[in-house]
Amino acid sequence: xxxxxxxxxMGEALISGLLRAGRHPSGVLAVVRRAERAAALRExxxxxxxxAAEAAKTADTLVITVKPQDMxxxxxxxxxxxxxxxxIISVAAGITTSMIERRLGAEVPVVRVMSNTPVxxxxxxxxxxxxxxxxEEHLRxxxxxxxxxxxxxxIPESQQDAATALSGSGPAYVYYLVEAMxxxxxxxxxxxxxxxxxxxxxVYGAATMLRETGEHPVILREAVTSPGxxxxxxxxxxxxxxxxxxxxxxxxxxxxRGAELGSG
Numbered sequence: 001x002x003x004x005x006x007x008x009x010m011g012e013a014l015i016s017g018l019l020r021a022g023r024h025p026s027g028v029l030a031v032v033r034r035a036e037r038a039a040a041l042r043e044x045x046x047x048x049x050x051x052a053a054e055a056a057k058t059a060d061t062l063v064i065t066v067k068p069q070d071m072x073x074x075x076x077x078x079x080x081x082x083x084x085x086x087x088i089i090s091v092a093a094g095i096t097t098s099m100i101e102r103r104l105g106a107e108v109p110v111v112r113v114m115s116n117t118p119v120x121x122x123x124x125x126x127x128x129x130x131x132x133x134x135x136e137e138h139l140r141x142x143x144x145x146x147x148x149x150x151x152x153x154x155i156p157e158s159q160q161d162a163a164t165a166l167s168g169s170g171p172a173y174v175y176y177l178v179e180a181m182x183x184x185x186x187x188x189x190x191x192x193x194x195x196x197x198x199x200x201x202x203v204y205g206a207a208t209m210l211r212e213t214g215e216h217p218v219i220l221r222e223a224v225t226s227p228g229x230x231x232x233x234x235x236x237x238x239x240x241x242x243x244x245x246x247x248x249x250x251x252x253x254x255x256x257r258g259a260e261l262g263s264g
Contacts (some may be wrong), residue, residue: 162255
């Protein structure tokens, strides 16, 4: 039995992925605050919506998808009802496994996860890290949960804030780039719809080439960059305006903010 605590976009995507992967609705529980949200989940997926205490008593695996600022209250609610053999999977940015263990007051196995919004289209990038009391079996259970909605990698917990900055926030960087490229198309006289369709397909095609060829991005970029051509002129302007340095600074700032969230 799996309990999803906090069924927002991420939680609902996991519920949907579990059911598509073959799990019966009777094997999934959800915990939400609002009655109308509970009714919507019951109607859409046929799952049970219960209290946090009931989920702690019933589910073997508890997946916490609440916002970081709501984590402390939820853990305090779970703690009196939580058997020591439960697996806790946390998808809250910046919250460490040691903090979760301290609030629960027990040596429970905790696996920390950072995923991203393409979970909604089964193309998430999820990274997982084991807490002090989590072993191979617990990591494997977390991987089985996340694989139906995308790719899963194991990393040390010390790299989780970096993963939050790189792939957790990463879709926003891509959308920002797409927005800028579409604006450039409009500047050059193209209708917005035409420019958007061209940019989306270009980004999708480039990402597909990266995945399927296995080539380093420098090699693929150089294949497009002819001597004295249009692409090298564009690359020169990007370098002149410090775009690469801006990305480095932006992702570093996101990493630092993730650490701040985790420290309270």
